[in-house]
Amino acid sequence: MVKIILKEITKKFGDFTALDNINLEIDDREFMALLGPSGSGKSTLLYTIAGIYKPTSGRIYFDDRDVTEIPPKDRNVGLVFQNWALYPHMKVFDNIAFPLELRKVPKQEIEKKVREVAKMLHIENLLDRYPWQLSGGQQQRVAIARALVKEPDVLLLDEPLSNLDALLRIEVRAELKRLQKELGITAVYVTHDQAEALAMADRIAVIREGKILQVGTPDDVYYKPKYKFVGGFLGNPPMNFVEAEVENGYLRVYESRIPVPAQYKGLIEKLDIKEVLLGFRPHDAEVVKGISEGLVGEVYSFEPLGREQIVTVSVNSGAFVKVFAPEGEHFTFGEKVTVKIREDRIVLFDKKTEKALEFLGE
């Protein structure tokens, strides 16, 4: 129930810069996902918010309060770990009660609060067990209960679902999101699973090599990626990229030519740019048999996925794009097809900086 403000946070481990000038505001009651590949500094950022790491430079504010120098215990944060970190020698009840015991809360109140939070997470009947007597999903609930029982202002979660199987993950993530909104708690959620971030977060901060590349709503980062990396990291399959040359009002991609999308006409003229990367999402195009206006190529492979299929089209030797097609359509290998891209969903990136053209000025 606080707003978190990170100002120019840098964290170094020796010579290694794990976090590089991070600026981020997380609103009160917001669900913020920190999304990035392994080693990008997500956990480090989370631990810095928790106070386990002290930033090398920069400040952290909870509302107006500067908490940079304040130890973890006085920040009132709840922390959930990837491996859950339940105390193996304590029963579930004692695990959940532990933060309250440390605060010297009276016994009766502890009892009441533990039962309350256990009920909320549907683990009332497990209170008398040891962690090793629980399934992964149950342990994970206990870990969340332990983080919530002290009614923290901020809930910090470090890939809490990554040890669960795929189905359970989807179930728990819906529940977790509902819980966060019900409790009105500010949440920071670390994940390297883009689907998880898209499904749960109010906003997503994409991190790579200790830098925040883009912050925005799931729609923003999904449809308007600021960098090629963001487009390539989100979505399954990710965004398609092909190299294109600008030629008086057209984009030339190997043998094909498509008109410069309306939203980029002015920008391309202004920037006087010749070479771009053309990006589009697999859902924002369709495959049409035969040669017509669009990206011309051959069917390389197709993978049925039940309701739809992914068609991989080779637009030139070594350049492939993936496009979703309805289940009924039949393709054969090597068949000539045309990929027709939804013009308004095209994103163009500068070839050198791999930054989307509309952000090039920043």
Add this chain to the structure above:
Amino acid sequence: MNKINREKFTALSFFLSPMILMVVLFYLVPLVMTVYISFTRMRNWNVEKYLTEFVGFYNYQRLFYMFQHDPTFKAVILTTVVFVGITLIINVFGGLALALATFFISEKPASSFRLLWLLPRMSPIAVYSLVWYYFFHGSEIGTLNSILMKLGVISQPIPWGQTVPWGAWSIIIFVNGLVGVSFGMIVFTSALNQIPKELIIAARVDGASAWEISRKILIPLTKWHFLYVLTWQFLSLLTTYPHIFLLVQWDLVNKDYGTTLALYVFNTAFGRGEQDQGLAAAAAVILSIIGIIGGFITLKVLQFEKMMKRPRGDF
């Protein structure tokens, strides 16, 4: 035996035979010999004359009689109890305290600190004992005496080791305690390093102090190592004598209140003057029995079985 079993047997005997040979040679044979000798009148290593002279429980009766009536032997027993008891506590809790203390400071100073505590174990027994010989020496050349005299705390040198019983006891406990602490420290340190970092971070975030983390998380999670160190140190203290032997030999500590049962066995069997191997063997057997019983009690009291988590799975 079918083929697979025979192959298994061949492999087993190949890998186990050196070990079995060692056990038989260095454990079983001496054990049987000791028990046997304890029932003979064996003395002064006069094998031809006494080794076959069977006396039944005579040596045990003598021990029991001495236990009741011989003040020297009574002192030996009392010294053993006090020495093992107090040194054990110092060893185990000192080791635990050192491991916990170094756990909370950064790695570099921690490892030099640990190295410092390993010194007593690394230095040769005679050299190490000599250091404390001079330190506790009863005349004014003794370091402790000279310091205290310089400070004006005492005017006459105190013969620390001849002050019975606590002077003598304190010295043997101190000297052995210092050696033993490092063992517990090493075992506990490695045990603490096995505990997932997240458990400690989680506790920190929840507001636990170093003391609370130690008491509620670290110590309960190292119970098994605690038991191990306790049992191991108990048995080794029960049977150790090299340091004490030197300190007594050099007349630093009083012979009666500086002799433990292990040293008594050694002196009786190999010492100066008349040697009585039959009696020594009987005392050694008693010592072994005490060790076995003590070991079992520690296992039981600390509920060894309960601590072993049943793994998932039925095998």
